[in-house]
Amino acid sequence: MRRWVMVLCVVLLLIGCSATELVVSTSSSQVASHSISIPAWMEEDYKTTGKYDFHVPSGVLVEYILAVPDFLDPSQQYLYVEAMNAYRAFSVEPGFRPDESEVYVTDLPYDTYVRETAFEDSADLADYLRSLFDFELFQKLFRAYVPVESSSIPIDDGPALAGQSLYAEFDGRLYVLRVAQTSDAEYPFPSEFRLLSNTDTKIVFETCYDDGMSCTLEMVNTDAGWLFSEFSTPYDGKIRFS
Structure with missing residues (x-):
């Protein structure tokens, strides 16, 4: 699979050394209680490590393989490229x-996962995502394939309903579900952009594809810098698994 992401990363499985402890008590008829560790990167107030910095210094010219919105500044363009990938x-x-x-x-x-070498582990992937997307959008990605305890859901309905994680950590290393290679064709990237609104706190624009489809994206200026709060493509969910 062709991959040209500039700085690499993404998330799953609740594993991390820095975590908040959540204690869940059982009823009086039960004799045990259980502890669930919630990774710090799943908390809304998580502060990114700074490992993934998309600032482009003044005077530096960056060229990308894909088209970028010309109404964004260089750092925002860099953020867009990483967020799209x-x-x-x-x-x-x-x-x-x-x-x-x-x-x-x-x-x-x-049953088959392959090693995802772009990230050290789930925490590294999450740190990357939290550097691109706001908390709600990060949660949307994280929960796309959240594990569930159910044996009654037909496997044919796909991994989301089967309760599998798209990215998972085994033995402290990150893996991704193997994808069926059904065609050499790749889903295209946007070729044009249309600015809808631009303020100091929010930028809204459309991504336009050669097949006539379009999507609306939204960036917000937060305490952590610019992050995407709305994102989509016309091809969301068109995934085939082995």
């Missing part, structure tokens, strides 16, 4: 830099 890595073409030679086979309905 990150979002597609969840909704269109899973995987940032997968290594097909390193496979992890599970007993899940879709």
Whole structure:
């Protein structure tokens, strides 16, 4: 799978050394209680590590393989490129830099995961995502394939309904579900952009595709800098798994 993401990363499985402890008590008729560790990167007030910085210094000229909105400044363009690739890595073409030679086979309905070499682990992937998207959009991506405890859902309904995570951590390393290679054709990227509104706190614009489709994206200026709060592509969910 072709991948050209500039700075690599994305998220799943509640694993991380810095976490908030949530204690869930059982009823009086039960004798045990359980502890659930919630990773720091799942908290709304999580502060990114600064590892993924999309600031472009003044005077530096950056060229991209894909088209970028000319009404965005260089740092916002860089953010857009990374966000587009990150979002597609969840909704269109899973995987940032997968290594097909390193496979992890599970007993899940879709049993084969391959090593995702773009990130060290789930926390690294999450840190990358939190540097691109606001908390609600990050949660949307994270929960796209959230695990559920159910054996009554037909496997044929797909991994989202089967309760599998698209990205998962095994033995402290990040993996991604293997995707079926059904065609050499790739879903296109936007070729044109239309600015809808631009203020100091919010930028809204349309991404226009050669097939006539379009989507509306939204960026907001937060304490952590510019982040995407709305994102989509016309090809969301068109994923085939092995």
